[in-house]
Amino acid sequence: MxxxxxxxxxxxxxxxxxxxxxxGLTQADLARRAGISPAYMNLIExxxxxxxxxxxxxxxxxxxxxxxxxxxxxxxxxLHGLRVAAARDVPAEIAIETERMAEFATRLPGWAGxxxxxxxxxxxxxxxxxxxxxxxxxxxxxxxxVHEVLSAITSLRSTASILVKEPQMDAAWRxxxxxxxxxxxxxxxxxxxxLVAYLDSFEQDAGxxxxxxxxxxxxxxxxxxxxxxxxxxxxxxxSWAEAEAADRLRLPDQVLAPLLGGDPFALAARTGVPLDLxxxxxxxxxxxxxxxxxxxxxxxxxxxxxxxxxxxxxxDPCAMLPIFEALGQPxxxxxxxxETETGDLLEATAVATRMPAxxxxxxxxxxxxxLLRPAAxxxxxxxxxxxxxxxxxxxGCKARRVPSILLAGA
Numbered sequence: 141m142x143x144x145x146x147x148x149x150x151x152x153x154x155x156x157x158x159x160x161x162x163x164g165l166t167q168a169d170l171a172r173r174a175g176i177s178p179a180y181m182n183l184i185e186x187x188x189x190x191x192x193x194x195x196x197x198x199x200x201x202x203x204x205x206x207x208x209x210x211x212x213x214x215x216x217x218x219l220h221g222l223r224v225a226a227a228r229d230v231p232a233e234i235a236i237e238t239e240r241m242a243e244f245a246t247r248l249p250g251w252a253g254x255x256x257x258x259x260x261x262x263x264x265x266x267x268x269x270x271x272x273x274x275x276x277x278x279x280x281x282x283x284x285x286v287h288e289v290l291s292a293i294t295s296l297r298s299t300a301s302i303l304v305k306e307p308q309m310d311a312a313w314r315x316x317x318x319x320x321x322x323x324x325x326x327x328x329x330x331x332x333x334x335l336v337a338y339l340d341s342f343e344q345d346a347g348x349x350x351x352x353x354x355x356x357x358x359x360x361x362x363x364x365x366x367x368x369x370x371x372x373x374x375x376x377x378x379s380w381a382e383a384e385a386a387d388r389l390r391l392p393d394q395v396l397a398p399l400l401g402g403d404p405f406a407l408a409a410r411t412g413v414p415l416d417l418x419x420x421x422x423x424x425x426x427x428x429x430x431x432x433x434x435x436x437x438x439x440x441x442x443x444x445x446x447x448x449x450x451x452x453x454x455x456d457p458c459a460m461l462p463i464f465e466a467l468g469q470p471x472x473x474x475x476x477x478x479e480t481e482t483g484d485l486l487e488a489t490a491v492a493t494r495m496p497a498x499x500x501x502x503x504x505x506x507x508x509x510x511l512l513r514p515a516a517x518x519x520x521x522x523x524x525x526x527x528x529x530x531x532x533x534x535x536g537c538k539a540r541r542v543p544s545i546l547l548a549g550a
Contacts, residue, residue: 153187154253158221159203160185161260172361173202218245221256285335292328296321330371337370351376356443380442384424391421400426404489404511405473415473415491419511429513430486432463436506446486446512458525458532459539463510466490470506477515479522481533485515488523 160170171181175198183189184199191199200207222245226236237244245252299320303309309317334351351372358368358377367374391413399407404422408415423431423444430446440457462476473491480486492508526532529541 152191153185154257156199156203157185158253158256158260159205161257161264162224163203164264170199170202174198218249218252218256221260222252225255225259282335285331288331289328289335292324292331295324296328299324334370334372352441355380359444387417387420391417393425396421396425414493416493416507416509419489419491419509423509423511426513429511432457432461432510432512434463434467434508436467436508438464438467446514456528456541458528459541460523460525460537461510462488462490462523463508466492466508466510467506468492470494476523477518477520478512478525481524481526485518485522487513487515487518489513 156170160167167181167185168178171178174181174195176195180189184191184195196207219242222241223238226238226241299317303314303317303321351368351370354368354370354373355376358364358373359380363377367377391411395411399411399418400422404415404418407413408418411418420431420433423429428446431442431444432440433442434440443457460478462474462478465476466472466474470492471494473489475487475489478486478488488510490508490510492506495505495507497504524534524537526534526537530544532540532544534544
């Protein structure tokens with residue numbers, strides 16, 4: 141049954157939509173976090189379905205608000221939205237009668253709701269535009285893929301030109317050039333497919349996704365059948381499955397089960413299992429825990445969010461994360477309490493290891509692993525971390541790489 145709306149109150153659907161837009165989430169994002177389908181999420185936002193207790197609890201948790209705030213008739217929520225809209229950049233020639241805000245919300249709740257919705261939508265779109273602009277102009281994956289396409293085209297053109305200009309070419313050489321044509325055309329086909337798939341995602345609400353982000357999203361969604369869409373992301377998924385199977389052989393599920401929630405250092409000492417393996421298995425097996433893995437150059441190869449954390453945002457990860465501190469002291473485990481930009485406190489346990497070379501004189505590669513858990517009654521000091529420098533609100537950070545758009549003019 142649909143939920144009737146009245147002109148004198150803010151409906152539950154409108155409240156959910158306002159909160160979602162203010163967080164910059166799509167309907168699909170919110171539906172996934174709340175454990176419902178995107179179609180059902182759309183009906184809720186248009187007040188065509190009532191909120192059951194279970195769904196209300198899931199949505200409140202996903203939006204970071206109380207269940208009471210999702211109920212219809214929350215005039216205070218409308219007033220809050222108007223205050224936020226008035227505090228945003230307003231042309232100097234427009235004078236806001238803030239002292240009559242409550243009167244406006246009470247007498248014309250529909251118009252007041254429209255003002256709030258448009259203000260929050262404009263804010264969400266501005267953030268999304270900045271995000272997409274950063275991706276298109278600074279994304280190394282996009283630049284590398286375009287360069288690879290141009291390189292393959294140039295190679296094909298050169299080989300074809302030689303074949304045309306040398307009709308009396310030796311058969312062995314001609315066969316070799318034909319082989320080059322086959323290899324270069326395959327390289328162009330695969331690279332062009334990846335580039336088209338990447339650019340096609342521009343039109344989706346989820347925005348552009350690199351193969352790494354597509355792979356991590358597939359993991360976060362519970363690894364649905366069929367795997368990731370692109371070939372590159374599927375290759376990452378297959379590689380990850382092989383590594384995960386190897387970890388399971390070394391630390392089987394039946395041995396791990398009674399260890400969940402335990403102290404990683406004590407578990408490593410008691411079982412004789414390397415600490416980095418303990419951290420990987422706990423991070424993937426504990427429902428509220430997160431996991432992060434990076435290579436010796438600091439490139440993140442895997443991320444799983446902890447608790448109610450949002451998925452990783454585009455851009456370089458925060459340099460203040462303990463996983464990068466661990467890279468500087470291989471073999472020395474460390475534990476820190478980190479404080480996110482939203483005030484969440486997480487216990488981070490990290491360790492870096494060195495992978496031996498395959499042969500004498502070979503390269504020794506490094507890797508670091510970090511387990512993230514919600515911190516229970518932690519004591520300071522806390523390590524302040526942010527999402528990524530471009531949208532981090534923290535001032536005076538010694539690890540900042542680029543100015544934040546949130547601190548412009550501050």
